[in-house]
Amino acid sequence: MLTKLSVFLFVLAALLLLMACVKADRVRGWRESLNPSAPDIPDAAFVVARLALLGVAVGCVVTGVRGLGVEDASKWSDDELKSAVAGATAALDGSYTYGGPLDDGEPVDFDGEYTRTIEDEIAEHGGGDAPGDGVDAELTGTATADEARYRITASGSGTSFCMHVKRVHKGYIETVVPGLSGDDAVVKEPKYTFTVSSRAGEC
Known part of the structure; x- marks a missing residue:
């Protein structure tokens, strides 16, 4: 059970890292195509979003590694x-x-x-x-x-x-x-x- 949860967290962390790597211009382009009248997003907002995504990704990785450790410690090899x-x-x-x-x-x-x-x-x-x-x-x-x-x-x-x-x-x-x-x-x-x-x- 913990192994499956850890794998899910690792996959989620990878997706969050991919999201953090998306360029700001591409996001602006997508947003403008969906809502041309929407106000422009400042660069500072992208920095904050990237930091938040990276923080959550790191948390997922740490939790996943700990889960694998607990799983290993609860079973005999x-x-x-x-x-x-x-x-x-x-x-x-x-x-x-x-x-x-x-x-x-x-x-x-x-x-x-x-x-x-x-x-x-x-x-x-x-x-x-x-x-x-x-x-x-x-x-x-x-x-x-x-x-x-x-x-x-x-x-x-x-x-x-x-x-x-x-x-x-x-x-x-x-x-x-x-x-x-x-x-x-x-x-x-x-x-x-x-x-x-x-x-x-x-x-």
Whole structure:
């Protein structure tokens, strides 16, 4: 929408500049042919008119350029998305989390919390003029308790990426919890590491 408005403003600016370049004698000739009894137009009036036309033309150009800038900042380019996905993949790969002592093997919330994690990470790695939103991580296929694939897209970009996420059980951590009777208890919590990879194209 803003692009169309900017193009209209550029065309309007060009027409105004053409009008400002019309010679005074030609305007007087046109006016006399339409109304021979009309009083003559002074040269000062043409100067004022040209300045006004030039001012409006410059305003149209400035507004059009700003509109294109706003349009560009509100959409992802293919290169921006490619770079952001690569950065998010590197950041998520090797990340880890701990489970509670009673949820050993609990499935990952791939369709909720982890989806938001991916989208936020990609937006954070957008950089440049990339917007801070508009990223969509769509779960594809059937996710298991420890593995899922996502189709990554973003508004304005015509490309898509496939991100593969797998959770690997990396043993346990032990936490000593003091007991009320003086006997310490050892609580084991599972540690999970995520391996994340991505590639261009559909999953």
